[in-house]
Amino acid sequence: MSEMNDVKNYLIKLGASKVGFADVNGLAKEFVDLPNGISLVLKLPLEAMEYLKEEDFKSYWKCFHGEIDKLTEISLKGEEYIKNLGYDAFALTMTRNECDMEKLLSILPYKTIATKSGMGWIGRSALLVTPEYGSAIALGGILTNMPLEFDTAITDSECDDCTNCQDACPVDAINPQKWNDRLNRSDIIDIEVCSEYIIDQYRAGLGCTKCMLECKKTHEYLERQGL
Template structure:
């Protein structure tokens, strides 16, 4: 399908680090009935992780939201690109996919589309993890009726026995149970303890990204001398 190759190449030309395709039929039916999902992964700059290490959260969040702005622009341009080919599309931007901060959950979680697209898995921390960048990533998505060649979903954790994120959690919210797509999120993380702490940190102008920055694969990404 030339359109599939075209949209993937187009999104990568805009700066996407990884792009994948998934069957999301029925998952977004409460607000839009489009059966196919395009997952967009954008790696976080290595400098952002250094800001976390330095506990310069003001600069970190400025950098992070800059990446979200890039994802929003990519998604909207991708939506327009698809519509110009005669299909329907809906860029799942942060504004359109509003997050409930108490539940730390979007209407349609980007992580769900990303795992179904085979781009990574859910770590012990409940963060999305990629083999290339660990959890130092931001996620976006586009829903569409464009025919797509779906990627192979990842349904089980590919973390080894590393417990870095669990040990780094300041409120012991991370359970020993590894993720698989048959579990509930509550099986792997105490989301109430996590959200209460995170909201408190945000109000104080701080943050909590220890589970992300201490991820074994995040550290490997940071140690890599190349730009990837």
């Protein structure tokens, strides 16, 4: 699996914070039928988190979208790298993996690839939670037919009894039920209430990041960094 390690090292050298491999066979067949997924996790810079604490959403979104641009570049370079090895690959950029803002759902959710590759679990907020960075992350992915040794999937929440995100939700959209991979998203969050509020916030030039900021693992990450 030296090629797999080469790909992982290449993606990390480009700037990815974490890289994982997952079996996603059939999950994206409606638009690209490639069986293996590469999860890309990019920790948000401390600058972005400082903007959020100050509720400077204009600066935060500019910073966040800069990170998405980095992920897009990493994903496309990863696609090219894998193709040069003789395999097929498809970078799941934001334009290719278009998000339905009403449903807050991509064609193939990045969180699905991430949990299946052991990068983290789904918090009560329906955000991915990583042990290292909490939810202070951006996600990307690459699909490929390159042979991969899959990481161990995370199938149950590791949030324990923490309800920080649920308590912080301004519209009470988060349900008490903790995530596992046998549940539907609607079991843990009322996405209609959440999306309506978020869209209104975006239109006002604001944002709703309370669940991300209040996540215990996010707190731990920021405390380690002196924030």
